[in-house]
Amino acid sequence: MPANADQVLPVVRVGEICSAESSPRWLVEGLWGARSVGVIGGAPKCAKTWLGLDLALSVATGTACLGKYAVPEPGPVLVYLAEDALLVVRERIEGMARHRGLDLGPVEIHVITAPVLRLDRDRDRTRLWETTKRLRPRLLLLDPLVRLHGIDENHAGEVAELLAYFRSLQRQFDLSVLLVHHTRKNAPGGVAAGQGLRGSSDIHAFGDSNLYLRRTREHLVLSSEHRAAPASPPVYLQLVATNAETTHLEVIGELQDGSTKFTMDGKQGSLEQRVLDLLGQGATVTRAKLRESLGIKNERLGEALEALERAGQLCRTPAGWQRRN
Numbered sequence: 001m002p003a004n005a006d007q008v009l010p011v012v013r014v015g016e017i018c019s020a021e022s023s024p025r026w027l028v029e030g031l032w033g034a035r036s037v038g039v040i041g042g043a044p045k046c047a048k049t050w051l052g053l054d055l056a057l058s059v060a061t062g063t064a065c066l067g068k069y070a071v072p073e074p075g076p077v078l079v080y081l082a083e084d085a086l087l088v089v090r091e092r093i094e095g096m097a098r099h100r101g102l103d104l105g106p107v108e109i110h111v112i113t114a115p116v117l118r119l120d121r122d123r124d125r126t127r128l129w130e131t132t133k134r135l136r137p138r139l140l141l142l143d144p145l146v147r148l149h150g151i152d153e154n155h156a157g158e159v160a161e162l163l164a165y166f167r168s169l170q171r172q173f174d175l176s177v178l179l180v181h182h183t184r185k186n187a188p189g190g191v192a193a194g195q196g197l198r199g200s201s202d203i204h205a206f207g208d209s210n211l212y213l214r215r216t217r218e219h220l221v222l223s224s225e226h227r228a229a230p231a232s233p234p235v236y237l238q239l240v241a242t243n244a245e246t247t248h249l250e251v252i253g254e255l256q257d258g259s260t261k262f263t264m265d266g267k268q269g270s271l272e273q274r275v276l277d278l279l280g281q282g283a284t285v286t287r288a289k290l291r292e293s294l295g296i297k298n299e300r301l302g303e304a305l306e307a308l309e310r311a312g313q314l315c316r317t318p319a320g321w322q323r324r325n
Contacts, residue, residue, distance in 0.1 A: 153199030
């Protein structure tokens, strides 16, 4: 039967689709794809909100995320943090901005101040849609997912319908959508971390880019996965709070092939750095003396010494351990 114009689906000839060379591949290089949806997943108190705000500040200002990952095309950011007071949001972002030498005034991060946002309800969906339409952000950060709805996260149909709304925002406004979400207790790390996200498996499958945070005995570890690109090497992070006015997350090391590759500025995880501090220039210290001074178990010390030796930071001599020149 004849079709009206408004009943025909839009199409484009394949050769007319913009190629990858004509548009940025990354919103944040190696961490988040351009125009991607996904989650930051992790257990409670794993710095998920800190990471989300670090990404937001980087996209809004064009400064490197975590001091390492470049932002090819900065732009406005829209955020909603359901569990943090507005003053806390400002203090966190202001501290990170101060650390980067930035004036907070002109930073294009727009914070939604509504006390409640329920995106399983048409009214709030419309409000967020119109706000996004007006501000045209490059990134929408929503933290955490569990506070944004009243659905059953284990019900695949209900979850899929909510995620479809986020996907429609991404496609309509050409932006990235980042959802902060919790993992289950004892969730696996690394490339399998998505299987540990709480709720329906659709949440994991939904992501074009996903980031995962987990704690080891000494470190906070960040890993990634992407639908259309290889994962970046996992890195060790540290929440640097030596100065309360400049608290920020920082990459302190990179894990490759089971070994630690240290950053160029020489910063390492806390235990490794403490070992190096004890081994002053020219000093030779036995393993027993190191263990006594550090007050740690022999197994943990051995792991740190082996990592430092592989990284070329230490050498073992008959008299004990030494720093390499």
